[in-house]
Amino acid sequence: xxxxxxxxxxxxxxxxxxxxxxxxxxxxxxxxxxxxxxxxxxxxxxxxxxxxxxxxxxxxxxxxxxxxxxxxxxxxxxxxxxxxxxxxxxxxxxxxxxxxxxxxxxxxxxxxxxxxxxxxxxxxxxxxxxxxxxxxxxxxxxxxxxxxxxxxxxxxxxxxxxxxxxxxxxxxxxxxxxxxxxxxxxxxxxxxxxxxxxxxxxxxxxxxxxxxxxxxxxxxxxxxxxxxxxxxxxxxxxxxxxxxxxxxxxxxxxxxxxxxxxxxxxxxxxxxxxxxxxxxxxxxxxxxxxxxxxxxxxxxxxxxxxxxxxxxxxxxxxxxxxxxxxxxxxxxxxxxxxxxxxxxxxxxxxxxxxxxxxxxxxxxxxxxxxxxxxxxxxxxxxxxxxxxxxxxxxxxxxxxxxxxxxxxxxxxxxxxxxxxxxxxxxxxxxxxxxxxxxxxxxxxxxxxxxxxxxxxxxxxxxxxxxxxxxxxxxxxxxxxxxxxxxxxxxxxxxxxxxxxxxxxxxx
Numbered sequence: 001x002x003x004x005x006x007x008x009x010x011x012x013x014x015x016x017x018x019x020x021x022x023x024x025x026x027x028x029x030x031x032x033x034x035x036x037x038x039x040x041x042x043x044x045x046x047x048x049x050x051x052x053x054x055x056x057x058x059x060x061x062x063x064x065x066x067x068x069x070x071x072x073x074x075x076x077x078x079x080x081x082x083x084x085x086x087x088x089x090x091x092x093x094x095x096x097x098x099x100x101x102x103x104x105x106x107x108x109x110x111x112x113x114x115x116x117x118x119x120x121x122x123x124x125x126x127x128x129x130x131x132x133x134x135x136x137x138x139x140x141x142x143x144x145x146x147x148x149x150x151x152x153x154x155x156x157x158x159x160x161x162x163x164x165x166x167x168x169x170x171x172x173x174x175x176x177x178x179x180x181x182x183x184x185x186x187x188x189x190x191x192x193x194x195x196x197x198x199x200x201x202x203x204x205x206x207x208x209x210x211x212x213x214x215x216x217x218x219x220x221x222x223x224x225x226x227x228x229x230x231x232x233x234x235x236x237x238x239x240x241x242x243x244x245x246x247x248x249x250x251x252x253x254x255x256x257x258x259x260x261x262x263x264x265x266x267x268x269x270x271x272x273x274x275x276x277x278x279x280x281x282x283x284x285x286x287x288x289x290x291x292x293x294x295x296x297x298x299x300x301x302x303x304x305x306x307x308x309x310x311x312x313x314x315x316x317x318x319x320x321x322x323x324x325x326x327x328x329x330x331x332x333x334x335x336x337x338x339x340x341x342x343x344x345x346x347x348x349x350x351x352x353x354x355x356x357x358x359x360x361x362x363x364x365x366x367x368x369x370x371x372x373x374x375x376x377x378x379x380x381x382x383x384x385x386x387x388x389x390x391x392x393x394x395x396x397x398x399x400x401x402x403x404x405x406x407x408x409x410x411x412x413x414x415x416x417x418x419x420x421x422x423x424x425x426x427x428x429x430x431x432x433x434x435x436x437x438x439x440x441x442x443x444x445x446x447x448x449x450x451x452x453x454x455x456x457x458x459x460x461x462x463x464x465x466x467x468x469x470x471x472x473x474x475x476x477x478x479x480x481x482x483x484x485x486x487x488x489x490x491x492x493x494x495x496x497x498x499x500x501x502x503x504x505x506x507x
Contacts, residue, residue, distance in 0.1 A: 360402025
């Protein structure tokens with residue numbers, strides 16, 4: 001071949017190399033994406049996936065991955081451009097650098113929607129990706145695990161397809177590898193498979209995942225711990241049996257130290273795991289109490305804010321819901337105080353709703369439980385959340401239910417009195433009902449009820465004859481001499497003045 005011809009080919013190769021490198025570089029910056037798309041860059045990159053020069057193939061795949069990663073329109077363009085079958089074919093044939101780039105494209109397409117993930121599955125990618133999990137190179141394994149996790153995360157059907165392709169045992173092997181990034185991605189993929197159903201979680205458990213995950217809970221790497229606790233909580237959430245298997249891996253009390261981890265996501269995922277275990281049975285909740293879990297979560301709720309606080313709030317509610325004794329364990333650990341602070345401090349309705357629900361679960365058991373909640377000045381705050389015009393429906397519903405649950409048990413009258421003045425009729429009925437239970441049997445309370453203005457307020461309430469509220473008012477009035485009740489009735493002072501005017505003294 002003449003020197004001139006060689007120069008032409010060298011120039012052509014150099015131009016192709018420069019083109020794909022430049023496109024890959026431009027595609028890494030969001031502001032360039034639309035211009036690249038409008039220039040028809042997809043159709044220009046596709047033939048370069050088949051280039052005779054491996055470096056050009058790899059860089060073309062990298063550029064496509066960056067474009068597909070940007071939004072679902074570009075990912076859709078990769079699918080419509082018939083690029084996926086070529087990538088899947090090349091996964092089995094090419095070197096490790098290309099395999100990583102090809103797996104990146106598959107992941108970038110799959111992440112956007114179940115439909116796009118299904119397109120990746122339909123082109124036969126799962127078998128090729130699973131084979132990549134057996135590669136010697138940890139980078140190839142990592143890229144394949146990442147793509148499999150992105151496919152599995154969307155729904156149970158796609159996760160089942162990943163399982164059916166034989167990915168789970170290999171992912172469990174990957175979490176045992178020494179490379180930290182591979183451990184993280186494999187644990188994340190297992191979490192994405194587990195989350196959809198008890199059956200999928202059981203498949204992961206049957207592959208021996210729990211023991212290996214549990215060994216890593218005190219690892220120094222925060223990003224790994226995030227994924228480990230996420231995977232364990234996605235297993236534990238589904239059933240009592242699965243939660244017990246997680247507990248049997250002896251994660252307590254070691255897991256509680258991670259509630260003070262410097263990483264916010266580690267702390268949140270730990271609290272979520274404890275919540276998912278506690279919710280199932282009184283026995284599991286008691287096990288957490290015995291390990292010091294309630295006190296640790298109360299501290300966590302006090303130290304956290306916003307959505308990081310949420311799983312801790314819910315965990316306390318689940319524990320308290322199971323029994324009187326477990327609810328008392330939350331009270332003794334100062335849980336009511338922290339929940340009351342969260343109810344007052346938090347701005348998001350869904351977090352306030354969780355705090356209201358948890359307080360209701362604590363206060364609904366006995367008068368002693370209700371008093372512990374009431375003395376924390378929770379009742380007026382719950383009423384305020386219920387009556388707030390801009391509150392979400394969920395917050396209003398949970399606040400109202402918590403109020404009713406606590407009021408029906410509360411006989412601590414000083415905490416109830418403020419509600420006499422502010423509560424709407426449907427809540428007022430429960431407040432007055434509690435006074436009608438206590439006053440007939442407590443002379444000191446009867447006296448205080450008069451001096452505090454409570455009896456006067458009762459006389460101002462307009463109740464339907466024969467209604468429950470009317471009956472409660474009659475019961476309260478029957479606790480006092482008739483002249484006292486008259487004295488505090490509306491219009492009585494006017495009637496007295498009228499009698500004064502009409503009175504003719506005998507001179």
